[in-house]
Amino acid sequence: MKPYESPWMDDDLRMLREAVSRFVETEMLPHEAQWRKQKHVDRGTWRKVGEAGFLLMDVPGEYGGGGGDFRHEAVLYEECNRRGLSGFGQGVHSIAAHYVLNYGTGEQKQRWLPRMASGELIGAIAMTEPGAGSDLKGIRTRAVREGDEYVVNGSKIFITNGSIATILMLVVRTDPNDRSRGLSILMVETENLPGYRVGRVLDKMGMAAQDTSELFFEDVRVPVGCLLGSEEGRGMHMLMGDLPYERLTIALGGVAAMEGAYEETVRYTRERQAFGQKIGDFQNTRFKLAEVATQVRVARVFVDRCIEQLVAGELDTETAAMAKWWVTDIQQKVMDECVQLFGGYGYMNEYLVCRMFADSRVQRIYGGTNEIMKELISRSI
């Protein structure tokens, strides 16, 4: 089959991909089993990724970023996800940084972005609460202004990078009487912060190396200078504006994981023997691989188009939602077929397709569930 290359690739990006791929193979992949055992990625790895210049590649150089665009970020997503490195929460780190970039003052950008680009600060997005997931307007974590500080009380759940994060993009309620305009965003540095506590690192179906956690806030004092946006109450507005970026990162991760699983499965079916022949020679296997190859290619072409639109500043909410729900639905079907072709080995955690199958399930749930994506799309019809 003719190899496919994304139309947005160029010579610079090819060189970047080679460097990123080498880095992932030597500095990340050898530690992955340990990360899964300890349920988090080492903070030192974040530093190394930052030192290599691979964090915030689409943030301007004046703020410590790489000065590139989303295509540069995409290379790291792809190289991690095709190898099943689902514990490294680059996505939420970059998304949190983009809120600072898009809504922060000059002083706030200088305060946080260079340290996020170096890996000194590790970002997390803290929105979801036990009583508020899809329905974010139900957020209850309260921030009450007292002089030059906010006093924060409440809790968050399912927070990616939760236990190692040192800067939170924290969604809080500043007005208890206005469901939608009562939300605000605070950027909160968590190291040695009185009243802040990380709860359980949650025991999940997949993504074993990812420290998805509970967070607790008890009279946590946050300077008013950490409020994002020019005034209180702009939380929902800011969240809506940045969602296409977040949803595209999820879709892109899904495509890259499918590509990795497909390659592994082709390799395996060429080696494994049954009934005196390679399992790849059975007509069923050939047809299943033909289906998977088609599904992966169709997903890839759509996501590539979305990447081009994002880079051009033209990716709209509905198109990003389409990419998120459709790609992640297909991702789960593809992973299921790959596991099936591995037989019993496909059910063993030591095999990449097994881990990718388990990892893929949550793609339909987080970043806005796929039902919410369809809700969004349907409103524009």
Ligand SMILES: Cc1cc2nc3c(=O)[nH]c(=O)nc-3n(C[C@H](O)[C@H](O)[C@H](O)COP(=O)(O)OP(=O)(O)OC[C@H]3O[C@@H](n4cnc5c(N)ncnc54)[C@H](O)[C@@H]3O)c2cc1C
């Ligand atoms: C591994 C993992 C990582 C996560 N990382 C983060 C993170 O970093 N930061 C963060 O803030 N959150 C994170 N989340 C939370 C995630 O975004 C939420 O779980 C998700 O938004 C769904 O919310 P919920 O779990 O409360 O489900 P609910 O909102 O209770 O939904 C339950 C079911 O009802 C459906 N439903 C709800 N409303 C509607 C509707 N209007 N129409 C049709 N169906 C509807 C949903 O689609 C779903 O099927 C993470 C979750 C997981 C599992």
